[in-house]
Amino acid sequence: MDKMNLTMLTDFYELTMANGYFQNGLKDKQAYFDMFFRKVPDNGGFAIMAGVEQLIEYLKNLKFEDKDIEYLRSKALFGEEFLQYLNNFKFSCDVWAIPEGTPIFPNEPVVTVRGPVIEAQFVETMILLTINHQSLIATKANRIVRAAQGRDVMEFGSRRAQGYDGAIYGARAAYIGGCVGTACTIAEKEFDIPTIGTMAHSWIQMFQTELEAFRAYARTYPGNCTFLVDTYNVLKSGIPNAIKVFNEEIVPRGFRPKGIRIDSGDITYLSKEARKMLDKAGFHDCSIVASNSLDEYIIRDILMQGAQVDLFGVGERLITSKSEPVFGGVYKLAAVEENGEIIPKIKLSENVGKITNPGFKQAWRLFDKESGEAIADVLTVNNETIDESKPYELFDPEYTWKRKTVTNFTAKRLLVRIFDKGTCVYESPKLREIKSYCKAQTDTLWDEIKRFENPHKYYVDLSRPLWEMKERLLQEYSVK
Amino acid sequence: MDKMNLTMLTDFYELTMANGYFQNGLKDKQAYFDMFFRKVPDNGGFAIMAGVEQLIEYLKNLKFEDKDIEYLRSKALFGEEFLQYLNNFKFSCDVWAIPEGTPIFPNEPVVTVRGPVIEAQFVETMILLTINHQSLIATKANRIVRAAQGRDVMEFGSRRAQGYDGAIYGARAAYIGGCVGTACTIAEKEFDIPTIGTMAHSWIQMFQTELEAFRAYARTYPGNCTFLVDTYNVLKSGIPNAIKVFNEEIVPRGFRPKGIRIDSGDITYLSKEARKMLDKAGFHDCSIVASNSLDEYIIRDILMQGAQVDLFGVGERLITSKSEPVFGGVYKLAAVEENGEIIPKIKLSENVGKITNPGFKQAWRLFDKESGEAIADVLTVNNETIDESKPYELFDPEYTWKRKTVTNFTAKRLLVRIFDKGTCVYESPKLREIKSYCKAQTDTLWDEIKRFENPHKYYVDLSRPLWEMKERLLQEYSVK
Numbered sequence: 002m003d004k005m006n007l008t009m010l011t012d013f014y015e016l017t018m019a020n021g022y023f024q025n026g027l028k029d030k031q032a033y034f035d036m037f038f039r040k041v042p043d044n045g046g047f048a049i050m051a052g053v054e055q056l057i058e059y060l061k062n063l064k065f066e067d068k069d070i071e072y073l074r075s076k077a078l079f080g081e082e083f084l085q086y087l088n089n090f091k092f093s094c095d096v097w098a099i100p101e102g103t104p105i106f107p108n109e110p111v112v113t114v115r116g117p118v119i120e121a122q123f124v125e126t127m128i129l130l131t132i133n134h135q136s137l138i139a140t141k142a143n144r145i146v147r148a149a150q151g152r153d154v155m156e157f158g159s160r161r162a163q164g165y166d167g168a169i170y171g172a173r174a175a176y177i178g179g180c181v182g183t184a185c186t187i188a189e190k191e192f193d194i195p196t197i198g199t200m201a202h203s204w205i206q207m208f209q210t211e212l213e214a215f216r217a218y219a220r221t222y223p224g225n226c227t228f229l230v231d232t233y234n235v236l237k238s239g240i241p242n243a244i245k246v247f248n249e250e251i252v253p254r255g256f257r258p259k260g261i262r263i264d265s266g267d268i269t270y271l272s273k274e275a276r277k278m279l280d281k282a283g284f285h286d287c288s289i290v291a292s293n294s295l296d297e298y299i300i301r302d303i304l305m306q307g308a309q310v311d312l313f314g315v316g317e318r319l320i321t322s323k324s325e326p327v328f329g330g331v332y333k334l335a336a337v338e339e340n341g342e343i344i345p346k347i348k349l350s351e352n353v354g355k356i357t358n359p360g361f362k363q364a365w366r367l368f369d370k371e372s373g374e375a376i377a378d379v380l381t382v383n384n385e386t387i388d389e390s391k392p393y394e395l396f397d398p399e400y401t402w403k404r405k406t407v408t409n410f411t412a413k414r415l416l417v418r419i420f421d422k423g424t425c426v427y428e429s430p431k432l433r434e435i436k437s438y439c440k441a442q443t444d445t446l447w448d449e450i451k452r453f454e455n456p457h458k459y460y461v462d463l464s465r466p467l468w469e470m471k472e473r474l475l476q477e478y479s480v481k
Numbered sequence: 482m483d484k485m486n487l488t489m490l491t492d493f494y495e496l497t498m499a500n501g502y503f504q505n506g507l508k509d510k511q512a513y514f515d516m517f518f519r520k521v522p523d524n525g526g527f528a529i530m531a532g533v534e535q536l537i538e539y540l541k542n543l544k545f546e547d548k549d550i551e552y553l554r555s556k557a558l559f560g561e562e563f564l565q566y567l568n569n570f571k572f573s574c575d576v577w578a579i580p581e582g583t584p585i586f587p588n589e590p591v592v593t594v595r596g597p598v599i600e601a602q603f604v605e606t607m608i609l610l611t612i613n614h615q616s617l618i619a620t621k622a623n624r625i626v627r628a629a630q631g632r633d634v635m636e637f638g639s640r641r642a643q644g645y646d647g648a649i650y651g652a653r654a655a656y657i658g659g660c661v662g663t664a665c666t667i668a669e670k671e672f673d674i675p676t677i678g679t680m681a682h683s684w685i686q687m688f689q690t691e692l693e694a695f696r697a698y699a700r701t702y703p704g705n706c707t708f709l710v711d712t713y714n715v716l717k718s719g720i721p722n723a724i725k726v727f728n729e730e731i732v733p734r735g736f737r738p739k740g741i742r743i744d745s746g747d748i749t750y751l752s753k754e755a756r757k758m759l760d761k762a763g764f765h766d767c768s769i770v771a772s773n774s775l776d777e778y779i780i781r782d783i784l785m786q787g788a789q790v791d792l793f794g795v796g797e798r799l800i801t802s803k804s805e806p807v808f809g810g811v812y813k814l815a816a817v818e819e820n821g822e823i824i825p826k827i828k829l830s831e832n833v834g835k836i837t838n839p840g841f842k843q844a845w846r847l848f849d850k851e852s853g854e855a856i857a858d859v860l861t862v863n864n865e866t867i868d869e870s871k872p873y874e875l876f877d878p879e880y881t882w883k884r885k886t887v888t889n890f891t892a893k894r895l896l897v898r899i900f901d902k903g904t905c906v907y908e909s910p911k912l913r914e915i916k917s918y919c920k921a922q923t924d925t926l927w928d929e930i931k932r933f934e935n936p937h938k939y940y941v942d943l944s945r946p947l948w949e950m951k952e953r954l955l956q957e958y959s960v961k
Contacts, residue, residue: 007645007667009666009667009670010639010645010648010649010665010666010667011639011665011666011667012637012639012640012664012665012666012678013664013665013666013669013676013677013678014664014678014679014680014681015666015678016666016678017678017679017680017702018680018681018683018684020701021680021684021697021698021701021702022687024700024701025697025700025701027687030687032683032687034683068670069670072669072670078702078705118687122681122683125640125681126639126640129640129641130639130640130641130642130644130645130648133640133641134642134643134644134647137643138643157492159490159491159492159606159610160492160605160606160609160610160613160810160812161609161610161613161807161808161809162610162614162643162644163614163617163618163642163643163644163646163647163651163801163806164610164614164642164643164644164645164646164647164649164650164651165487165490165610165644165646166643166644166645166646166647167614167643167644167646167647168490168610169490169644170644171643171644184492184493184494185490185491185492185493186489186490186491186492186493186495186496187487187489187490187491189493189552190489190548190549190552196493197493198492198493198494198495198496198497199494199497200494200497200498200501201494201498201602201605202813202814202828203498203512203514203602203813203814204498204501206814206826206828207502207507207510207512207598207814207817217501217504217505218501220504220505221500221501221504221505222497222501222558225558232828233829265830266831317807317809318807321643321801321806321807322806323806323807326643326801326802326803326806327641327797327798327801327803328641329641329797330640332640333682333683334682334683334686334687337687346686348682348686348712349713350745351746
């Protein structure tokens with residue numbers, strides 16, 4: 002997509018700090034930053050990683066234009082040498098990320114950046130913005146799709162999205178999370194996400210009667226005919242008229258009706274009655290589409306009550322993740338280098354849960370070799386290896402007496418290199434592959450982790466060397 | 482801003498309907514659509530109109546490119562003549578909108594479009610997306626700014642915004658709603674919104690000690706020095722170190738310290754103690770900035786408890802309108818033309834509140850001539866005039882016995898023409914003017930309407946001719 006240069010989409014403090022590092026001789030000091038999050042939205046058991054492809058685009062296109070430099074000069078805050086440096090800025094960091102579609106858990110690094118502090122710090126805002134947004138929507142979509150229990154879910158929310166990118170990349174993330182498609186046309190054009198759409202209430206109102214409106218639509222789209230049936234009265238008018246037009250205009254042309262859509266009223270009751278009426282008329286294959294302020298909770302409830310819905314169109318509550326519209330990813334300094342040595346850094350907090358995991362790390366996922374199920378994630382110091390051939394002891398980093406020895410497992414590194422000294426070394430999979438990968442990886446999680454309320458907590462443990470490093474830093478700081 | 486062409490950012494059903502209208506000879510049928518909303522977010526008493534400038538840009542740039550046509554052709558749904566029509570598409574509608582910064586109320590048209598149905602329908606998605614998003618954020622910002630009771634509020638939320646435009650246009654809308662600025666750099670570059678920023682915790686961590694970090698920053702920005710004081714311990718370390726560096730590095734250079742920022746812990750307690758310490762050190766003029774999951778409720782509460790905060794930095798709860806992240810604007814057919822006559826259309830619902838106001842309308846605001854206060858809004862048939870020289874009788878459209886006669890008032894048309902037959906005839910005011918206008922217009926509202934909880938309901942009444950038209954249509958439809 003031709004897009005504006007987003008280099009200047011950054012919190013201003015990234016620039017004041019950059020100039021400060023520059024002035025204080027820290028320009029080339031190597032730093033390690035991690036993006037991670039602390040809590041799954043909606044109190045869920047896991048989130049879905051998304052946005053890496055857009056993050057890569059951003060990092061590839063980082064460039065300060067002349068007018069950016071002029072603007073910055075006008076602030077009268079920055080040195081000329083620094084502005085010159087920005088003018089010649091070239092991103093030179095190493096970047097690792099967990100691939101899109103992967104289930105991710107609190108407190109594990111999902112993006113790690115290593116490089117000159119001035120660069121590694123600068124990209125904070127856009128890393129967070131990109132990954133926070135798409136992971137939020139992919140996570141929400143995944144919940145909604147799981148609630149639909151195999152029925153299709155379409156993303157219908159563009160008009161209520163928070164801005165244009167909210168709609169476009171929201172549709173992308175929703176597809177990764179499991180939606181079968183979107184109503185957002187540009188998302189099909191740009192990302193090849195299947196798009197459908199039929200009619201609004203205004204279509205019906207443009208004709209003298211609902212029957213005329215259906216007839217006109219059927220003649221235009223005989224092979225692709227879904228009627229919106231709730232403009233006047235679903236059961237007394239919409240469905241009878243739909244059946245009449247199916248019989249008069251669709252079947253004689255050698256087609257089968259595609260569906261009816263209910264956008265108001267009690268979906269459970271109306272869909273059950275509609276199903277009976279359609280079946281009685283011989284249209285067992287006619288789908289029932291429901292839309293109207295749906296989310297995972299309503300879908301779960303109406304399905305429990307026997308609603309006869311084949312496809313859910315989910316709008317504002319998906320595209321804004323309405324029940325929890327913030328994915329709280331943060332970006333924290335994890336280490337610096339001094340004379341070539343990695344010096345881990347920790348950020349303390351009175352809230353124990355907010356203390357960061359120090360050092361240059363790798364995140365591993367252990368899978369049961371037999372069942373393929375995910376057992377736990379383990380954060381290690383980056384140069385550690387988990388040896389699959391030996392039993393591996395997991396222990397709770399807080400309650401260290403809680404231990405478990407794992408055998409017969411495979412261990413997979415989660416963070417993969419996406420930039421090597423500023424050069425992209427990763428090719429994003431096709432979106433359909435990311436979506437399939439997401440489904441396959443979500444299937445490796447225990448059902449207990451997938452509960453909407455009070456899910457089982459998946460383990461994200463620390464290796465012994467990492468745990469010891471953290472303990473040592475805690476001791477050091479508490480002495481201070 | 483150089484942006485991608487957003488013509489294809491549309492719900493796919495706008496295109497299937499467009500092709501349907503085209504095939505059924507309705508291409509040039511004149512239709513009237515209104516955008517309105519039904520409920521103020523957060524149960525507030527009013528919303529703030531925003532996004533008109535971006536809506537104008539979109540409408541000016543409507544154009545299907547060759548690759549759009551190719552993509553649409555590949556869907557095998559549309560006729561060649563229709564695709565040819567899209568290829569030559571030129572927007573030719575009349576558009577009216579309520580100017581940005583105006584307080585707006587449920588059920589009044591905030592945008593009205595008149596023109597060939599195929600065009601007037603097509604722009605639905607982007608009208609809603611644009612106005613819904615920016616009005617949501619402007620409305621939330623206005624609440625937060627009112628809670629701050631004259632203290633400054635900065636928008637700090639880019640990293641948690643729902644996409645890039647969510648951050649950029651969100652900063653714009655927040656400024657309209659009353660924020661004094663933003664941390665989002667590109668928003669200053671593009672919209673001239675004042676931007677500030679100082680340091681993150683990582684700045685502190687990059688130095689051996691907090692004191693060193695402060696010193697380095699002070700030497701770089703002696704005239705612009707705000708320290709983040711909560712990395713280790715606000716009262717035992719942050720403030721004492723800040724005062725020390727103010728005295729050693731700032732004052733001797735002939736400057737005054739600008740501020741300290743507290744980003745965690747109990748803001749009320751910490752800010753009160755910090756104020757005492759700063760005052761005692763002679764820095765009465767040093768501002769205290771607070772940030773950390775703030776919104777209008779927390780700001781109100783901590784100010785009630787005497788928090789000593791001069792500037793609030795508000796992030797995720799503003800940029801996503803976290804407590805209610807959806808502005809529910811809808812776009813409904815209000816009338817069609819037949820042989821040059823305007824035929825009003827109504828959309829019924831079992832929920833009385835969801836029945837639309839039919840016809841081609843104007844929205845008026847009546848102000849008390851003496852106090853300048855807004856008395857009520859009145860929706861009229863478009864060609865009606867409200868005569869300020871005569872008493873005007875308001876009545877409740879539902880409980881028609883509730884009446885009030887207004888005298889000594891001025892009546893202002895709210896909807897202004899922005900497009901005349903596809904040509905833009907409106908120049909957007911400068912953003913600063915919109916912001917001032919918002920403040921001035923919000924000041925015309927009674928305090929009772931501005932309560933956060935259970936505000937007084939502002940009247941949006943119907944003129945007698947409009948009320949009679951609506952009643953007539955209700956009768957006609959209920960007979961059916």
